[in-house]
Every structure is written in C-alpha cells, then in structure tokens.
Amino acid sequence: MNMKTEQIELAHGSGGRLMHELIGRLFHRHFSNSYLDVLGDAAVLPEQRGRLAFTTDSYVIRPIFFPGGDIGKLAVCGTVNDLSMVGAQPLYLSTGFILEEGLSFSDLERIVLSMAETANSAGVKIVAGDTKVVERGSADKIFINTSGVGWIREDVHLSSRKVRPGDRILVSGSIGDHGMAVLSKREGLEFSTFLESDCAPLNGLVHTLLGRHHGIRVMRDPTRGGLATTLIELAQESNLGFEIHETSIPVHEGVRAACELLGLDPFYVANEGKLIAIVSAEEADSLLATLRVHPLGKEASLIGRVVESHPKRVVLRTILGVTRMMEMLVAEQLPRIC
C-alpha cells in the first residue's frame, strides 16, 4: 500500500493486502504490546484470580476532533472509566473500527495515535481489534467500539445497594466541560471558547481512592445525561433520597456562559473525566482531601447527602436556598431560544 494514501478505501476493509498493510503499519505499530504482537485470532491473556469486570461501549461522537480530545481518546477513556467505576483495575481493551470510505488517512492516524497515547497513560493494553470499511454515506467518518476487561481486588465491593442515609455525595470536579467543548465545535453552534473536554482516564484516581478509603459505597461517572441524570439513577437504584446543594456544584464560568447562551442546563451536560462518589459520612472529609490532592480531583466538592425522605428522588437546594426536584430528561437537551 502506498502509505501516502490519502483516504481509506473499501479495499482497506476487505481482508486483502491493503487491509493487512493498514493494520500492520497503523494499528499494530501504534498499539504494539506482547499480546497484540502475537497476531493470533484472539488475544491469549494470563490467568487471573478473582472477579473480572467486563464492559463495552461504542463511540459515534461528532465532531471527531474537539478541544481537549478526539473520538479515539474518548473511546479509550470511556471504557477505562466504566471499568474503574465498578472498582476494577482496567487491564485489556479491544477496539473495533467502522470506517467510512473516504475518511482521510491522516485523520485516522491522528485518532489511532491518540488512542495509543491514552492507553499508555492509563496503563492499559489494546490487545485485539477489528476494522471494517463501509461505503461512503453508510457511516459518519468513523465509529469506534471498545470493550474492556478489568480485575477487581478482593476487598472491593461497590454497589448502589450499599448506600445509606447520612452518606455524603461528592463530585470530583467541574461539570459540563466535555459537552460544552464539543458543542462549541459543532456546526451551527460555533462560538470560540477556551473550553476543553475533561476527557481523561480515571483509573489512577480510583486506584488511589479505593486504596485509602473503605467507606466508598459506589461510584459513577456522569457521562451522557450529565450529573443530574446520574444522580437520579443512583437515587433510584439505592431507593433513597438525595439532597444536593446547587452552590456546591463546581461549574466553570465558561461552561455557565455557554449554557446561558444556548439555554442549556449544565447539570445535564456530559462529562468524560469526572466521577461521583457516595461515601460514609465519617470518611467524607478525608475522601475530599484525597481527591483534591490528585490532578484529576483538584476541584472536587461535597455536593450533598443521602436521606431517607423522598426515596428515589433528587432534591436540589437552589442558589436561593429553597428546594426543587431534579428530574430525568427524556431526550437530549435542545438549545432553547424561547
């Protein structure tokens, strides 16, 4: 294959020489590790004792490059974080690509490099993969699926069923950054901002937290649907009520401004590098301290507590000191004009 090829063609997915060259020169080159390099039909992994966690996610984000990241980085972080949220140490990832005919080779390489870099910094290995190419129009540039397996330490048991009245609710940092950074680039809603996606692998942070704090009941990352949706899900699962203080939820000024401009509520905007942790009251302060010392938790905040009243509902104490409910949105927020 001519590595100066500018675009992905159908032949790159057909199983023939072009595909092998693409895989070798691009995927294997950048993802290289001892499992992948064996080149078998499946990765053969070492024996593990203990519980494993397994997850999968597909990424179809637009635009594929945004301030602070790209679809590749997102694909690695998303799966790494899902594993981390159940208390698993992420070990191995697979990646499946569906490429649209006509995708520029340099874009693809940029994404693959980003994935490799992210996987490296997260300490995970990409050990299996697949590539398909579909006709122009059958996919929107690139879709990525990542699946991941992780290992859970014996003494770690996180579950929303462990949540108790009196527990405290913490968030690891500012919310709404990812969603607004992505929107800032989307056609038709362009505004120049310095907002960056918070996309980041959280496994290092989680490892630190779980190593030090045994009072953590459950963790969840507030991705699609934002902080509010995730809190409501947790309240429903735990069958308890949550009381949240609006003034303690960290939101960057730029995110607030962008939300005001578009009539969006930052509490429902996606995050890709934050976590919610519910912890026993006794450990709340020390957990907060641990978070704040970590680079990914510098703006961590205690945002509320678990209560017995209004089970399954999340009540927000507004900036005026009175309460109102937080409800699930049905579908994605639409920019509001009137």
Place this chain on the structure above:
Amino acid sequence: MRFIDEFRNAHLAYALVAQIKRQVHRPIRLMEFCGGHTHAILRFGIRKLLPAEVEMLSGPGCPVCVTSSTDLDRAIALSRIPGVILTTFGDMVRVRGTQGTLQSERVRGADVRIVYSPLDALKLAEKHPHRPVIFLGVGFETTAPGVAASVLEAEAKGLKNYFVFSLHKLTPPATQAILNAGEVRLSGILGPGHVTTVIGTDAWEFLASQYGVPIAVAGFEPLDILRAISMLADQIGKGRARVDNAYSRSVLPQGNHTALTIMNRVFEVSDAEWRGLGILTRSGLRLREMYAPFDASKAFQIAVSSSGEPPGCRCGEVLRGLLIPTECSLFRRVCNPENPVGPCMVSSEGACSAYLQFGDNEHEDRTD
C-alpha cells in the same frame, strides 16, 4: 457573568421577599405572561419563597405552546417538499401536529435542521443555492425583528432561495384576549421583559387605562422577578393600575425603535390562530406583499386541513391561566416529555414541562 450573577443575589432576594410579605395583605393573583418567567420561577424555587397569598398563574407567552396544530401540520407539509431544507428553533421539533412532529419527519428523511438564528438559515441558503431553505418563524416581538432583518439581508444579497414561514405573534393582543375573556380574575400581570425591550412599556399602557390592571415588566433573574412582584403588590395595595418598569436596565418607554421599524417594514399585522385562545384578530405577523418572494406560505402550495386539539388535551386552559399543570388529569401519567400530548409539555418554556422538570407539590418547605 455580568448583569446575571448580581441579579441572583440570595440576600437581596430574601429582602425582596420580606418586603412582599409586608405589602401583601390579601390573596392576589398574578399572571406571568411569559414561559420564560414560569421557567425561572420554578428553576430558582421562587414559588416557594413567595407568601401563600401570592398566586402565580402562567400565561400564553410560550411561542411554541401557542402554535396551533394546523400550523404545525403546515410546517410538516413544507418539510416534505422535495429538496427543501426546513430550519427551525430547537423546541419546535418535538411539537405534535396531526401528522407527527418535525423530528419524526426528519427520521423519515426530511431535511429538518435546528438553528440558533435565522442567520444560520441564511448561511445555509447561500451554501445551497439550488435548494429552498425555509425558516420556521416562531416567536413574539423579541424574535420577529431579527427574522425581518434576515429577510432584508436576503434581499440585499439577492438570494432567491431563502423563505420565512411566519408564525410570529404579538403579545399585547393575547393579553387583551385573556382579560376580555374574563375567565380569570387577575390582580396584576408580570410583563415580558425581552418583548418589552423591543416594544417599549408604552405598548402596555392600555392595560392600565382600558382594563385597570397593573403590570410590572420584569427581567428573568430572581431579583428582577421579585422586584416586579413587589411593585405589583404595591400597586394592588394602593388600588393603582399603571405600567411599572422593573427591568429599567434594558427596557425603555419607547422600546427599540430600529427593531420595530425593521419588523414593521417586513411584516404587517394579520389575524392568527393561538392554540388555546382561538383566532385572535390582528395578533400575528405575516410578510408584506413586497416581500412575497421570501414568503414560504406564498411560494409553496400546501393544503392542510384544519385540526383541533388532541383529545383530552387541556393546554388551552393552562395557557389561559385557568388550570395549573398538576390539575390536568393527563399530567405526568399520560402526558409527559416522553409522550407529550400537547405543546405545553414539549416546550421547555411550557408550563407543564416546567412543572414536571422543577415543580413538586409533595415536597414543601416554605420559609414562612
């Protein structure tokens, strides 16, 4: 954020609430005309701060909510014309006509695009010179001048493929209709701050002189709303009726002359159908004859039969202040954002949607 955060100061908000409590001695009923006010009042929890004597009713000031089913059907018919790019503000895409929604049309292959501004639609028209780009003009006097300006710009650029489908409406006639109907006894009206930025407080004088109803024009931050309520309480207490301006940083007696001129240059007043209020004379805007080349209703032949409300839908009563959303038997159980029956539930400015999103009558913790 300047001019926003200062007007969300909790301490000053409580002071205003305390003042309102001193001013109100008997039950008063205020209509917040604007969907934006309903939204803000619920979002910040202002309802809970107010003394029980103050009853707030929401009105017909939600341009999406008052778009009739027939007009929605017309918009859908336009979207089905081959080659058309139908551009619209976000909220409109989930409102149901008899044929479904613009969202469902998009799923079926219509080119329906959400835009932030008519200028985005203009850009699309320039980008696709061989395709008609129709902008769905929904909104009151806050929005109409901008849409008018976009028509003038299209004219100046010699664009032949930019069209506006005007469903614009005027707010004073709707307010009049509510008062004329006499269905609700209102002590006062919380006036729309951004509409009035355009039309000016003078446009509301008729409320005081013809109807003896006090109005306080309010902005949308908590202090703006509370200040306006306090001004109304003061007027009501003294038996006065005049136009108060609680949004003086933005609203003038004469409004925005340039905006009004541009609006009146492109649009003329016509009758319009308001969901829940019926056809109100001289309450809508249509493009003037000389701008016919930009008028989607003239450029495209669409035949749509008149339709009524979905069975059981009581949006009309909500819009007229006769019903609080929670009093509608369809609320939440049958009619909810997932499955909206009427537009009050679809639009984020609709009273029903706001009540569902923020309001909760089971959870009381008033401060008094």
Place this chain on the structure above:
Amino acid sequence: MCLAIPVLIQEIEGAEAVVEIGGVKRKISLALTPETKVGQYVLIHAGYAIGVLDEEEAQETLKLLEEMAAYADGTEDSKELNPA
C-alpha cells in the same frame, strides 16, 4: 420570554460584532442596534442584539435593593433573611 443574554461588545465589523460572556465569544448581528459601541453591553437573542444595557440603571437598581435590604436588616425582618 425568549432567552436573551447580556454580553459585552468586544469588536465591531460593519453590522457584526464579536461579543463575550464568561470568556465565551460569539459573532452576532447589530442590525437591530446599529448605534452600539465597543465596550457596551447588549442583550442578544437568536443571533441579534435586541437592546443596549444601561449599566448605570443596573447599578441604580442594585443600589436601591441593597438599601432596602440594609433597612430591613435593621428591623425585625432580619430573621427572615436567611432561611437556608
């Protein structure tokens, strides 16, 4: 009704302006407020500035409210002022 946001005019080019709020910038049209100058605040709605903000009036309003609150602070209403 209708969402309109106060923003600062940073640059003007013909009938267009670059506006800023909270560090976020956007391009909007000044067709409805042609007399606007750089450094002024305007309310924007659907891509257009619909009115100029009177900063002095805003300060006046806030001052009035602060005076009222200070007066109330000194009376028996003060216990109402911080329910949270």
